[in-house]
Amino acid sequence: MPKVTPILLDEQLCFSIYSASKKFNHFYQSALAPFGLTYPQYIAMLVLWEDAPLTVHQLGERLELDSGTLTPLLKRLEKQGWVERVRSRTDERQVLIHLTEMATAKRDEVYTRIGQCQTLLGMSDDEIDDTMRELVTIKSQLDVVSNQRKIAKEVDKEL
Amino acid sequence: MPKVTPILLDEQLCFSIYSASKKFNHFYQSALAPFGLTYPQYIAMLVLWEDAPLTVHQLGERLELDSGTLTPLLKRLEKQGWVERVRSRTDERQVLIHLTEMATAKRDEVYTRIGQCQTLLGMSDDEIDDTMRELVTIKSQLDVVSNQRKIAKEVDKEL
DNA sequence: TTCCAGAGTATTGTATACAATTAAATTGCC
DNA sequence: GGCAATTTAATTGTATACAATACTCTGGAA
Numbered sequence: 001m002p003k004v005t006p007i008l009l010d011e012q013l014c015f016s017i018y019s020a021s022k023k024f025n026h027f028y029q030s031a032l033a034p035f036g037l038t039y040p041q042y043i044a045m046l047v048l049w050e051d052a053p054l055t056v057h058q059l060g061e062r063l064e065l066d067s068g069t070l071t072p073l074l075k076r077l078e079k080q081g082w083v084e085r086v087r088s089r090t091d092e093r094q095v096l097i098h099l100t101e102m103a104t105a106k107r108d109e110v111y112t113r114i115g116q117c118q119t120l121l122g123m124s125d126d127e128i129d130d131t132m133r134e135l136v137t138i139k140s141q142l143d144v145v146s147n148q149r150k151i152a153k154e155v156d157k158e159l
Numbered sequence: 160m161p162k163v164t165p166i167l168l169d170e171q172l173c174f175s176i177y178s179a180s181k182k183f184n185h186f187y188q189s190a191l192a193p194f195g196l197t198y199p200q201y202i203a204m205l206v207l208w209e210d211a212p213l214t215v216h217q218l219g220e221r222l223e224l225d226s227g228t229l230t231p232l233l234k235r236l237e238k239q240g241w242v243e244r245v246r247s248r249t250d251e252r253q254v255l256i257h258l259t260e261m262a263t264a265k266r267d268e269v270y271t272r273i274g275q276c277q278t279l280l281g282m283s284d285d286e287i288d289d290t291m292r293e294l295v296t297i298k299s300q301l302d303v304v305s306n307q308r309k310i311a312k313e314v315d316k317e318l
Numbered sequence: 319t320t321c322c323a324g325a326g327t328a329t330t331g332t333a334t335a336c337a338a339t340t341a342a343a344t345t346g347c348c
Numbered sequence: 349g350g351c352a353a354t355t356t357a358a359t360t361g362t363a364t365a366c367a368a369t370a371c372t373c374t375g376g377a378a
Contacts, residue, residue, distance in 0.1 A: 004267040005274055009205045009221065013287050014183040016294040018202075019223055021180035022365080023301040024173040030305070040334060043177075046168045057356060062168065064178055067357050069335050076333080093343045093356040108163040115164055120307075121300050128172050131293045135175040138290065141280050142182040146189070148279075181335080199364060216326060226327050228365050235363080252326040252373045 013138075031117035035110060041077055042110075044070075048083065049107050053096045055088070172297075190276035194269060200236055201269075203229070207242065208266050212255045214247070 009015055028039045037045065040063075047062045048054065054062075056070050063070075074097060077083045082103045088094040168174055187198045196204065199222075206221045207213065213221075215229050222229070233256060236242045241262045247253040 004270045006208075007205055007270050007273055008209065009202060012202075012205075013282075013291055014187065014198075015202060016291050016298075017176060017180045017183055018198075020294050020298050020301070021176045022223065023298055023305070024176055025365090026305060027301050028173060038333065039173075039177075043168060043171075043174060046166055046171075049165075050167065055356080056358095064181065065334090066336065068337080068359080071358055073334075091344070091356085095357065111163045111166050114166060117304075120304050123172075123297065123300060127293065127296070131290070131297065132172055132175050134286065134290045134293070135179050137286070138282065139175075139179050139182055141282060142179070142186050145276075145279050146182075146185060184335090197363065214326080215328095224364090225366065227329080227367080230328055232364075250326085250374070254327065 027117070027121075028114075031114060032110070034113065035106065036080060037082075037110075040065075040069075040073060041082075044073060044077065045082060045103065045110070048097060048099055048103070052083075053086075053098045055094045055096055057094070059097060186276070186280075187273075190273060191269070193272065194265065195239060196241075196269075199224075199228075199232060200241075203232060203236065204241060204262065204269070207256060207258055207262070211242075211258045212245075214253045214255055216253070218256060 025039045028042055032038070032042055043063060044059060047059055056067055056074070059074075060066055060070055065073075074083060074085055078085055081100055084098045084100060086096045086098055088096050184198045187201055191197070191201055202222060203218060206218055215226055215233070218233075219225055219229055224232075233242060233244055237244055240259055243257045243259060245255045245257055247255050
């Protein structure tokens, strides 16, 4: 009879990452409290501060989020005065996300605040780099597997 | 004039973790498709397979989730036949989460399936251990900071 | 015994996520 | 030029998360 290996929560990498992700979320939420931004709203703003204006699709590629998540998120950002959603004139399918003047004006304030809060964490650059390198590997392995499945599905369709 | 350091999404550890967490979620969701379990439902089952029955509170401590998340999740698990929610007789405040016979019967099947899917990822034990060790450090640093804030809040209340 | 502070769970309200579908605009291809 | 396939957002439906609140129960103090 084949022995089955038990799966213990505390030994699961997925749970470490899941738990760390929630803690980071919480950390940024409270760091960003003065600006009223949630973590997903904040990373959307980061991308826009790098590169605005962007279409919903382009923003989604950077954030790995689809329009089902972004459309309501961006509407909330618009209501709070951070962005404007403008239907593109050259391609009416697209909606361009522009920064407002307030967003441009507050950018450095947010950068500074986040910089200070990150300092509180006391993480060394090496620690951060090492971890990010390992996460890159893990993520690419996850991508490979899910692409294999996608390809398998495509192959199934052909038949 | 003080220089402000720009914050680039791709250099943020938080985003690496956030993104990896979503990919893991997706990976397990598809690995668990035959059982109809979501990732949070799966980790709840993992804890219960280790230790059932547990109160909602005890389960929440292991999973780092509160009743606002667990109550509806457990109701869905109950509806799908994995658990039974039983009001404790010795302490009517508590709800004990018991495994059903089906859950006990399917445990090894889930363990096996997950084991196979994890093998597909091709991650070495060293790679996993290293990453988990680093995540433990990061999480404890995040905890320290958020506890400092909690304590700061408490101190404010005293005044 | 009665009252009350605290514990345990459920509920409410807001904000993500994401699969699946819809609707509108554009592109390719004839 | 006309139309099918594709692209882009928005919408719908389900499932987390979590703060804040409500409600019930328990144990202890007066």
